[in-house]
Amino acid sequence: MRQWGTGAALLLAACCVIGLSHGKLSPLPRTAADESYLPDPAMAKLTSFGFDALLADFYWLQAVQLLGGPEGARGKSHRIGALVDLVTRLNPRVDHPYRFAALWMTDDLAAVHKANVLIQRGIEAHPDDWRNHFHLAFNYFFFLGENQRAAEVLATAVVLPRAPVYLGRLAARLRSDRGGLSAASAFLATLLQGAEDPQAREAYEQALQQVETERLARVLDRARQTFRERHARDIVSIDELVTVSPSVLERLPPDPFGSGWDLNKEGVIVSSGIGYRYVPQIDATNRQRIRQTTEGRTSGG
Amino acid sequence: MSKRLSVIAVLAGHTLRDAIRNKVLYVLLMFALLMIGMGMLLATLSYVERDRILQDVALSSIRLFGAAIAIFIGVGLVHREIDRRTIFTILSKPVSRADFLVGKYLGLVATLWLMLAAMSIGFVGVSLVADAPIGPSTFAALGAVGLELAVLVAIATLFSCFATPFLAGCYSLGFYLIGHITRDLRAIGEASDSEMMRTATAWLHRILPDLESFNWTIEAVHQLPISTSEFAWAAVMGVAWCVAFLTVASLVFERRDLR
Amino acid sequence: MVVDETPIVSIENLVKDFRPGFGLRRKRVLDGISFEVRRGEVFGFIGPNGAGKTTTLKVLMGLIRPTSGGARILGHDISEVGFRRHVGFLPEGPYFYDFLTGRETLDFYSRLCAVPKPERGRRVEELLHKVGLEDAADLRLRAYSKGMLQRVGIAQTLVHDPEIVFLDEPMSGLDPVGRKEIRDLIAGLHSGGKTVFMNTHILSDVELICDRIAIIANGRIVHEADAAALHAATGGEVDISVIGLDVGIAEGLERDFDVQMEGRGERIEIRLASKHVDEVIGRIVGGGGHIRAVAQVGGGLEDLFIETIGANRQQAAR
Ligand SMILES: Nc1ncnc2c1ncn2[C@@H]1O[C@H](COP(=O)(O)OP(=O)(O)O)[C@@H](O)[C@H]1O
Ligand SMILES: [Mg+2]
Numbered sequence: 047m048r049q050w051g052t053g054a055a056l057l058l059a060a061c062c063v064i065g066l067s068h069g070k071l072s073p074l075p076r077t078a079a080d081e082s083y084l085p086d087p088a089m090a091k092l093t094s095f096g097f098d099a100l101l102a103d104f105y106w107l108q109a110v111q112l113l114g115g116p117e118g119a120r121g122k123s124h125r126i127g128a129l130v131d132l133v134t135r136l137n138p139r140v141d142h143p144y145r146f147a148a149l150w151m152t153d154d155l156a157a158v159h160k161a162n163v164l165i166q167r168g169i170e171a172h173p174d175d176w177r178n179h180f181h182l183a184f185n186y187f188f189f190l191g192e193n194q195r196a197a198e199v200l201a202t203a204v205v206l207p208r209a210p211v212y213l214g215r216l217a218a219r220l221r222s223d224r225g226g227l228s229a230a231s232a233f234l235a236t237l238l239q240g241a242e243d244p245q246a247r248e249a250y251e252q253a254l255q256q257v258e259t260e261r262l263a264r265v266l267d268r269a270r271q272t273f274r275e276r277h278a279r280d281i282v283s284i285d286e287l288v289t290v291s292p293s294v295l296e297r298l299p300p301d302p303f304g305s306g307w308d309l310n311k312e313g314v315i316v317s318s319g320i321g322y323r324y325v326p327q328i329d330a331t332n333r334q335r336i337r338q339t340t341e342g343r344t345s346g347g
Numbered sequence: 348m349s350k351r352l353s354v355i356a357v358l359a360g361h362t363l364r365d366a367i368r369n370k371v372l373y374v375l376l377m378f379a380l381l382m383i384g385m386g387m388l389l390a391t392l393s394y395v396e397r398d399r400i401l402q403d404v405a406l407s408s409i410r411l412f413g414a415a416i417a418i419f420i421g422v423g424l425v426h427r428e429i430d431r432r433t434i435f436t437i438l439s440k441p442v443s444r445a446d447f448l449v450g451k452y453l454g455l456v457a458t459l460w461l462m463l464a465a466m467s468i469g470f471v472g473v474s475l476v477a478d479a480p481i482g483p484s485t486f487a488a489l490g491a492v493g494l495e496l497a498v499l500v501a502i503a504t505l506f507s508c509f510a511t512p513f514l515a516g517c518y519s520l521g522f523y524l525i526g527h528i529t530r531d532l533r534a535i536g537e538a539s540d541s542e543m544m545r546t547a548t549a550w551l552h553r554i555l556p557d558l559e560s561f562n563w564t565i566e567a568v569h570q571l572p573i574s575t576s577e578f579a580w581a582a583v584m585g586v587a588w589c590v591a592f593l594t595v596a597s598l599v600f601e602r603r604d605l606r
Numbered sequence: 607m608v609v610d611e612t613p614i615v616s617i618e619n620l621v622k623d624f625r626p627g628f629g630l631r632r633k634r635v636l637d638g639i640s641f642e643v644r645r646g647e648v649f650g651f652i653g654p655n656g657a658g659k660t661t662t663l664k665v666l667m668g669l670i671r672p673t674s675g676g677a678r679i680l681g682h683d684i685s686e687v688g689f690r691r692h693v694g695f696l697p698e699g700p701y702f703y704d705f706l707t708g709r710e711t712l713d714f715y716s717r718l719c720a721v722p723k724p725e726r727g728r729r730v731e732e733l734l735h736k737v738g739l740e741d742a743a744d745l746r747l748r749a750y751s752k753g754m755l756q757r758v759g760i761a762q763t764l765v766h767d768p769e770i771v772f773l774d775e776p777m778s779g780l781d782p783v784g785r786k787e788i789r790d791l792i793a794g795l796h797s798g799g800k801t802v803f804m805n806t807h808i809l810s811d812v813e814l815i816c817d818r819i820a821i822i823a824n825g826r827i828v829h830e831a832d833a834a835a836l837h838a839a840t841g842g843e844v845d846i847s848v849i850g851l852d853v854g855i856a857e858g859l860e861r862d863f864d865v866q867m868e869g870r871g872e873r874i875e876i877r878l879a880s881k882h883v884d885e886v887i888g889r890i891v892g893g894g895g896h897i898r899a900v901a902q903v904g905g906g907l908e909d910l911f912i913e914t915i916g917a918n919r920q921q922a923a924r
Pocket of ligand 1: 606624625626635653654655656657658659660661662
């Protein structure tokens, strides 16, 4: 009996000490401190000793976890690129990670170019999957403004199994270089339809809203032009388009962001929810400007 | 000849019976099944391709624990019998040392295949629960794991003929690891400018068992077709390696004093 | 007992070197051993611990390869395998698979020896009866006592009805009852016409059951002898313990037979040469003394053993 008592006491004491030391030690893995480190893909493949598929999953899960923070994918293009590169080198047969890269690597032009390299690799791994072609075409069109190349990529996707029939029309439209907002809408609607996770869906929905906002803003721009012609002066507020008779508009179209229309500092018609006009092509300077505008508004209002 | 075969069969059956009484095997098996179950949990971390992650983890666990069990039981093949001094009575009977090795070896392979079958049932089970695809490639890949384990236990058998279990385990593990990278090394060598590097890596790939030929994890998980001829050649190569290792093992064992 | 003179085992100039460890100096464990065992005899291979008995036996069983020289059993070279169908072997302190029962153990070994199926069950039961393990036949070996294991071991040497059995220290580590049981089993084999080759260092057993002996020391055969010759050469002394011995008779014994006496209370221990034992006992009893015990001291095999070993040690020391 006494032995049992001693044993139980020892066990209890040990458990207490373990619990105590848990409190003292950081629960984070040590490598988390140096988040930027990733092995060279060739080295990783060699040292996976045949467990490359498993290692690919490991890095894939890391990539997925990146989106978890409040920042989303913003500013993480480089790391996402490195992780997806690793994943797809370890196991080229993975499917979604290629499009994951295309979707989230949008921080700057360099990131988009790198994403295109990855999605190209995806096309090689899955030549029959139209979706990778579609993402590549979208990147060319939407971010890089290379409508001709986008059209070429789409044209190869048209014949692939399960490719939507309107890809052909979209390609033709891009080829005639009439890209424009409806093409962007068509792209985004397709992407939204095929979106594989809520975060992607949200991103596409937002982009679609921006495109729609831009379309409406252009309607308002034309109305403003008419106003100038009729009244020989510019509007001082958006409402004048409706209130000053003879009115050029019966009523203002609803702002997709729900916050109403406004004239910004430069006198440009904007949705007050965004505060700037949508620019289909991003590049480093654009991105910079967009961010400044947004931040300026939030701090000011 | 038939007498030899029946002696081998008796030894194999006896070895199987002995091995499945080993509690360590059940612990390893439990871990493997646990890991297969873990695959389901890990898969939920990703919002896409959960099937793939689940099956990657499960199949990798099967391969990992299969290899661990193979090395664990293989390295003790000769040593345990000497340690328990049971080998003296067996070899004083009309049983040649080669027959002894082959009989024991086949018993261990049977044991491993039994374990593999148990793990495969776990794999198919979780796949069905998670609605992940199961097809011909799945079974081909599991079969290839069986081949790999047979080769691995032959390697362990060879080392058990002259080394302590610990050292034999280290050597076998070395073979296992190298066997999985000779292809990669060869590819790296081919890409290099040095002629010597090219030749060296190519020969390394040729003279060591290329265990990657039995690794069809990716094909199984993505349900890619595995050609019959490729599978058949892998099987042929696997059997040939087993024969080679067992032959060398017999030659080494034949000369060994059993004090 | 008819003893066939043709050798069933013949060992010729057997040498075995052991290398105790990697790079260490070789150690000659068997140094040119030659002898023969004849069909039908019980052959005692005796020697002190470490003399090389087990090594010799393992060489004969093909478990150890000789460095040079060789041996034949039943006319076959020991490197062959097939003839082992006619050979039984009981290793020193035998171990078996302790998860098997006694019956399963015997069945396993009979399968290994390719005993035909119809015969197998019958033989196993017969042997279980012979070694007195019927009651424990379905017990796992881990529950067996040392004596029972030894009996399973002997049964195992016999499952395939061999012509010759080799036993390594079959009686060591057993209590007197166990030893007697094994001795009886060996005697049974002998009378059944089997040849028995037995390693031992327990001399009293050898005297009781062996027809012929060879003594090995430091890896060399130092003596070979027939049991009959041993008995004839019996010298040595006898201790007699007596009470109520008359003083006059005691003095007479001291004078006539050169005995040594030692008093222990009313008991007197008398040591004398064994050739006088009849006469001395006659006198004691005639003189009204009571004999309490008579015991052989040394002599026979033990003397021979100690003498030959001692001579060998001195030789080795020189
Ligand atoms: N495994 C071994 N390695 C090295 N030397 C050994 C080994 N086994 C026995 N020997 C040596 O061989 C000699 C003979 O041993 P053994 O044949 O077992 O003697 P016996 O059976 O007569 O007691 C001993 O001196 C012993 O030291
Ligand atoms: Mg001995």
